Amino acid sequence: MGRGWNLGSGSAKAGEPQAAGVGRDTEEQDLRMVACEWSPEAERSGVRREALSGGLYREQQEGLWGSVEAGARMEVRAGTEGGDRDMEGRGNAEGALETTGRLVRGSEGSCGADARCDRPRPPGAAALMLLLPATMFHLLLVVRSGPARLLGPPPYLPGLQVLWSPRMLLLWLTWLGLQAALYLLPARKVAEGQELKDKSRLLYPINGFQALMLTALLVGLAVLAGLPLGALPEMLLPLAFAATFTTFIFSLFLYLKALVAPASALAPGGNSGNPIYDFFLGRELNPRVWSFDFKYFCELRPGLIGWVLINLAMLMQEAELRGSPSLAMWLVNGFQLLYVGDALWHEEAVLTTMDITHDGFGFMLAFGDLAWVPFTYSLQAQFLLHHPQPLGLPVASVICLINAVGYYIFRGANSQKNTFRKNPSDPRVADLETIPTATGRQLLVSGWWGMVRHPNYLGDLIMALAWSLPCGVSHLLPYFYLLYFTALLVHREARDEQQCLQKYGLAWHEYCRRVPYRILPYIY
Numbered sequence: 001m002g003r004g005w006n007l008g009s010g011s012a013k014a015g016e017p018q019a020a021g022v023g024r025d026t027e028e029q030d031l032r033m034v035a036c037e038w039s040p041e042a043e044r045s046g047v048r049r050e051a052l053s054g055g056l057y058r059e060q061q062e063g064l065w066g067s068v069e070a071g072a073r074m075e076v077r078a079g080t081e082g083g084d085r086d087m088e089g090r091g092n093a094e095g096a097l098e099t100t101g102r103l104v105r106g107s108e109g110s111c112g113a114d115a116r117c118d119r120p121r122p123p124g125a126a127a128l129m130l131l132l133p134a135t136m137f138h139l140l141l142v143v144r145s146g147p148a149r150l151l152g153p154p155p156y157l158p159g160l161q162v163l164w165s166p167r168m169l170l171l172w173l174t175w176l177g178l179q180a181a182l183y184l185l186p187a188r189k190v191a192e193g194q195e196l197k198d199k200s201r202l203l204y205p206i207n208g209f210q211a212l213m214l215t216a217l218l219v220g221l222a223v224l225a226g227l228p229l230g231a232l233p234e235m236l237l238p239l240a241f242a243a244t245f246t247t248f249i250f251s252l253f254l255y256l257k258a259l260v261a262p263a264s265a266l267a268p269g270g271n272s273g274n275p276i277y278d279f280f281l282g283r284e285l286n287p288r289v290w291s292f293d294f295k296y297f298c299e300l301r302p303g304l305i306g307w308v309l310i311n312l313a314m315l316m317q318e319a320e321l322r323g324s325p326s327l328a329m330w331l332v333n334g335f336q337l338l339y340v341g342d343a344l345w346h347e348e349a350v351l352t353t354m355d356i357t358h359d360g361f362g363f364m365l366a367f368g369d370l371a372w373v374p375f376t377y378s379l380q381a382q383f384l385l386h387h388p389q390p391l392g393l394p395v396a397s398v399i400c401l402i403n404a405v406g407y408y409i410f411r412g413a414n415s416q417k418n419t420f421r422k423n424p425s426d427p428r429v430a431d432l433e434t435i436p437t438a439t440g441r442q443l444l445v446s447g448w449w450g451m452v453r454h455p456n457y458l459g460d461l462i463m464a465l466a467w468s469l470p471c472g473v474s475h476l477l478p479y480f481y482l483l484y485f486t487a488l489l490v491h492r493e494a495r496d497e498q499q500c501l502q503k504y505g506l507a508w509h510e511y512c513r514r515v516p517y518r519i520l521p522y523i524y
């Protein structure tokens with residue numbers, strides 16, 4: 001059976017999902033909506049779905065396709081990985097779309113969304129395991145070199161004697177130990193995570209901001225007592241090596257731990273049976289020892305707080321070398337401290353991100369959290385220490401304005417969604433327009449989420465630009481974060497789109513039709 005859409009007569013509106021810019025993959029995903037569970041909420045949301053005998057189903061969605069003419073007919077023939085489906089839709093007297101479908105060949109794919117081609121295959125996973133650390137060391141070496149060329153060769157290849165230092169390993173482990181101890185301190189609040197496969201919810205301490213404050217206090221006291229924080233820039237290479245080394249060991253532990261974990265604890269992806277692939281993506285969704293949640297801890301504590309600490313060390317070292325920190329260094333430190341402080345202040349919101357609710361915890365995320373974030377996200381501050389940039393007040397003011405706009409969009413969008421997800425009748429979001437979905441959850445279609453489908457990514461990207469601008473325009477290197485982050489968010493957006501299509505089916509198509517742009521209005 002051929003793949004793709006075959007539209008029958010009177011089907012102009014039936015093609016709308018395509019017109020909304022949704023590609024072939026998403027059409028195929030749409031057909032998986034039959035896997036959604038039936039719920040009383042679904043009944044209330046205006047979507048009716050009935051399982052008929054012999055692999056047939058019938059779905060009716062009111063209001064969403066109001067423009068489908070009564071009696072207009074569409075036919076859909078499309079393939080899924082597990083088998084092909086025939087679907088047929090008809091506008092009913094009220095202008096709602098009724099679809100019926102039949103599984104023609106095979107069964108619903110057992111691999112789940114993550115086994116689709118958006119994730120690396122085993123050779124890709126192996127290559128990334130080498131490429132990511134290599135890129136990080138390349139950046140750390142190049143940033144301190146005279147030409148600081150992002151695409152040029154590193155000034156030298158460090159031997160093991162430069163990279164490996166038992167003292168730095170000890171320092172790194174002390175850092176992890178300190179953050180773990182702060183994590184275990186009594187929390188002002190304990191939050192519930194999203195519902196898991198077995199219908200249970202995990203509990204998470206909300207004390208990240210407290211950990212940031214206590215770390216600042218401890219570091220401040222240590223500096224007063226003579227700790228040479230300004231020496232940190234010279235230690236970055238062996239420290240990054242220690243972080244990478246421990247990440248490999250830690251990921252091995254996570255992989256082995258997952259071998260004895262119950263099936264209900266496993267992530268949707270990362271369980272292909274190929275050890276390299278599973279080691280890379282992570283098999284277990286929320287690996288824990290007692291109540292200590294490794295993924296949640298790593299996502300927000302050692303890496304993010306380490307990042308601002310490295311930035312601070314650059315600022316202190318610059319003050320030591322040049323008498324006072326430059327305006328550019330102040331801006332980079334201030335902007336990124338705001339970002340990290342914001343993440344820890346709104347710590348609970350991380351519980352609804354894909355990383356926590358969907359992705360396994362393996363090498364990729366562990367390396368990202370523990371090594372990539374602190375050592376590459378601090379690249380702009382590192383660059384400014386080695387390549388001072390003059391910055392006048394007028395330009396600095398414009399850059400501050402760009403960061404403020406980015407932050408306003410980022411925070412506004414994230415808070416609006418989080419408030420809405422917690423309590424849709426909260427007065428701050430109650431007036432927003434929504435689309436009902438078969439799962440009982442609704443989708444916002446006005447406010448920030450009516451502007452583009454990922455307004456929070458847009459705000460984040462504008463901030464990323466503001467972090468690079470203080471470094472001037474003479475080098476590409478400080479723009480590495482912006483380039484990498486754009487690629488990361490474009491890929492993440494595509495992945496989220498697939499998952500939302502799977503979850504929300506027709507309602508997601510309608511959302512895409514009403515809000516056609518993904519991240520950048522009128523462009524993308």
Ligand SMILES: NC(=O)C1=CN([C@@H]2O[C@H](COP(=O)(O)OP(=O)(O)OC[C@H]3O[C@@H](n4cnc5c(N)ncnc54)[C@H](OP(=O)(O)O)[C@@H]3O)[C@@H](O)[C@H]2O)C=CC1
Pocket residue numbers: 352353354355410414417421441442443444445449453454456457460488492496499500
């Ligand atoms: N600095 C960095 O390195 C990184 C930063 N980030 C930032 O992290 C933040 C979180 O990102 P991420 O987890 O990727 O995704 P989002 O916070 O954008 O969450 C996506 C989810 O939001 C829900 N959603 C989507 N559209 C709507 C809508 N219209 N109405 C209501 N709910 C909707 C869906 O989940 P559901 O319906 O199930 O609630 C969807 O799966 C972002 O601000 C991002 O910029 C992300 C990655 C890296």
Ligand SMILES: CC(C)=CCC[C@@H](C)[C@H]1CC=C2C3=C(CC[C@@]21C)[C@@]1(C)CC[C@H](O)C(C)(C)[C@@H]1CC3
Pocket residue numbers: 132299300339342343350353355364365367368369372373
């Ligand atoms: C190249 C590589 C190793 C990729 C791994 C990706 C990770 C670095 C990122 C995946 C999602 C992240 C998030 C944040 C940091 C980067 C990683 C771990 C985040 C904690 C930054 C602060 C934000 O406010 C946030 C809490 C929303 C965000 C969550 C996602």
